[in-house]
Amino acid sequence: MIRFLMITAGLCVVAAGGVFLLHSLSGGSITQERPLVESVTPLQPAVRQSNLIIPINIPLETIAAAANAAAPPHLSGTRPNPAPSLFREAQIDYMIDRSPITFAAQGGGLSVGSELKGNVHVSGQGAGSVTQSLGGLIGGRIGSQLQNLRFDQTVAISGSVSAQARPQLMPDWHIAPRLTGKVTLKEVPLTISGVKLNIARELQPLVNQVLAAEIVKAEETLRGDDRIINLARQEWGRLCLSKVLPTVAPGAPALYVEVKPVAAVAAQPVIDAKGVHLLLGLRAQTRILPEATKPECPFPSRLEILPAHNAGGITVALPIDVPFRELNRLLSAQLAGKTYPQDQSGPATVTIRALDLTPSGKRLLLALKVTITEKKFFGLSADGEVYLWGRPELDKATQSLKLVDITLDVKSQAAFGLLGAAASAATPYITSLIAERAQIDLKPFAADARARIAAAASQVEASRSDVKVNVTISDLNLQDIVFDATILRVTGEARGQASLSVISLPAR
Structure with a gap:
């Protein structure tokens, strides 16, 4: 009986070990x-x-x-009598050529320049009040010589246009160009009946005044440009x-x-x-x-x-x-x-x-x-x-x-x-x-x-x-x-x- 129990116990141990080994191998x-x-x-x-x-x-x-x-390379046209009190039937015909426009940086701004060359044809007759009107320019003593004098002359003119721009961009999407400029004319002597007149010196203020008016117009145009x-x-x-x-x-x-x-x-x-x-x-x-x-x-x-x-x-x-x-x-x-x-x-x-x-x-x-x-x-x-x-x-x-x-x-x-x-x-x-x-x-x-x-x-x-x-x-x-x-x-x-x-x- 004891032997039987020992054999049975041994078989159980072997079986348990087999199960354990099988579990170990199979996972x-x-x-x-x-x-x-x-x-x-x-x-x-x-x-x-x-x-x-x-x-x-x-x-x-x-x-x-x-x-x-x-910009047109040539400018030509006819100006009517600029001063009826000085001239009768006066007429100014002009033809001006410009050189290529140049641009350069200057002082943080933009410098624009062009040379001008051309001819001015002046014709007309002095008015009755020419003595008094021209007295301040050429002297009263010779003014009487010009009264009722007919003239017809062509003179060459030259000069330059210079302008500066310092453009500024505005928050409203427009540009303030901030333009300045002037026209410089070289001296052009004009002789009428032996009397020499400096056309450039006398015309310079008038021309720059016209340019100033054009700059104002350009400023307004650019500021309003959409x-x-x-x-x-x-x-x-x-x-x-x-x-x-x-x-x-x-x-x-x-x-x-x-x-x-x-x-x-x-x-x-x-x-x-x-x-x-x-x-x-x-x-x-x-x-x-x-x-x-x-x-x-x-x-x-x-x-x-x-x-x-x-x-x-x-x-x-x-x-x-x-x-x-x-x-x-x-x-x-x-x-x-x-x-x-x-x-x-x-x-x-x-x-x-x-x-x-x-x-x-x-x-x-x-x-x-x-x-x-x-x-x-x-x-x-x-x-x-x-x-x-x-x-x-x-x-x-x-x-x-x-x-x-x-x-x-x-x-x-x-x-x-x-x-x-x-x-x-x-x-x-x-x-x-x-x-x-x-x-x-x-x-x-x-x-x-x-x-x-x-x-x-x-x-x-x-x-x-x-x-x-x-x-x-x-x-x-x-x-x-x-x-x-x-x-x-x-x-x-x-x-x-x-x-x-x-x-x-x-x-x-």
């Missing part, structure tokens, strides 16, 4: 209830401010070409747009950039030896969307004047929406199917079989399907699902998304504790593993956005024949992240430079 598993996730507030349409402030260079030779094309505001209004309408961005790779999804100008900006013109330099631009709200929109952009009644030292430039804020399914795909490609630690150190290894990232409130829930294997001859192998909580953070230095403040879900901690010492030892390692390895490189998304902007800029460069536009997008850096239940939104800021050089101006 265990445990099912844990998935943690509840919090609701996430849906993201609103992302709107960021972009600045496009472009230096505009108008070379002096371009200005001169337009002025010379607009061409700038009309052109700005037209271009404003063109810049208010929703346009598909050029694709940068076959099969890439269509994306639309929406631009809503909200303010117009400019700096006062600066004049130097090379030309007139302006800063013009706008502040706009920009965003990238998967579909076209119809933005509304009211035209601003006032122009914002920038400080003169502003260097201009382009800063375009671009919200980039990345679906969580794409993030899961990237993470899976990075981690799934791999065993850690890769150098096989530690008491156990962890093989990540699948993963899923789910938004929850202000955190993310990372579900990992793992196999934990104890590193012993008959080490335990356990399958299960680990849940970790983490907060997404943008690493600006590496332009990558990573999880911080990672904690193991309480239920995961308890569940894996039931699988034995191997699982208990491995679970803390999983936390550090995710902190180290679960990072998503966002630089490809930034590179894609940068390439799309550069492609759009190249279209602008080739769109006009009267100007030369250079646009360079130097970089695009990611600035911040937000998310909702389906989308992780990364905001990038593209920086660059643009310049516009005017090749030709309309002749007016």
Whole structure:
């Protein structure tokens, strides 16, 4: 009987050992209830401010070409009797040629000049009151010689026109030209019946008075000229747009950039030896969307004047929406199917079989399907699902998304504790593993956005024949992240430079 009991006990021990060995070789598993996730507030349409402030260079030779094309090279005509009290039947016929108009920088303003050459034909007869009228000019003693004298003479005249402009841009979209100028005539002696008169000296005050009146008229005309505001209004309408961005790779999804100008900006013109330099631009709200929109952009009644030292430039804020399914795909490609630690150190290894990232409130829930294997001859192998909580953070230095403040879900901690010492030892390692390895490189998304902007800029460069536009997008850096239940939104800021050089101006 005793022998029977011993044999029976031995068989039980062998059976128990077989079960234990079978369990060790085949592994265990445990099912844990998935943690509840919090609701996430849906993201609103992302709107960021972009600045496009472009230096505009108008070379002096371009200005001169337009002025010379607009101004007639020859002036001719007939003036009626300028002083009936002095002359009867007097007539002045003139023909004047101008030299090419020149422009130069002078004292921070623009100097305009042209040489004048021509002929004046004077004919007529002295009036009865010529003695008294000319007495102050040539002396009463000879005035009587001119009474009723007929004359018909042609004299050559020459001189120059010089003007200065210090244009100032006004907040109401108009220009205050701030013009000054004068005409200088060289001395032209005219002899009538032996009497020599200095025509230039006597005509100079009258001519400058006429020029002063013309300057006042030009000031009023330019101050009331609506061409700038009309052109700005037209271009404003063109810049208010929703346009598909050029694709940068076959099969890439269509994306639309929406631009809503909200303010117009400019700096006062600066004049130097090379030309007139302006800063013009706008502040706009920009965003990238998967579909076209119809933005509304009211035209601003006032122009914002920038400080003169502003260097201009382009800063375009671009919200980039990345679906969580794409993030899961990237993470899976990075981690799934791999065993850690890769150098096989530690008491156990962890093989990540699948993963899923789910938004929850202000955190993310990372579900990992793992196999934990104890590193012993008959080490335990356990399958299960680990849940970790983490907060997404943008690493600006590496332009990558990573999880911080990672904690193991309480239920995961308890569940894996039931699988034995191997699982208990491995679970803390999983936390550090995710902190180290679960990072998503966002630089490809930034590179894609940068390439799309550069492609759009190249279209602008080739769109006009009267100007030369250079646009360079130097970089695009990611600035911040937000998310909702389906989308992780990364905001990038593209920086660059643009310049516009005017090749030709309309002749007016």
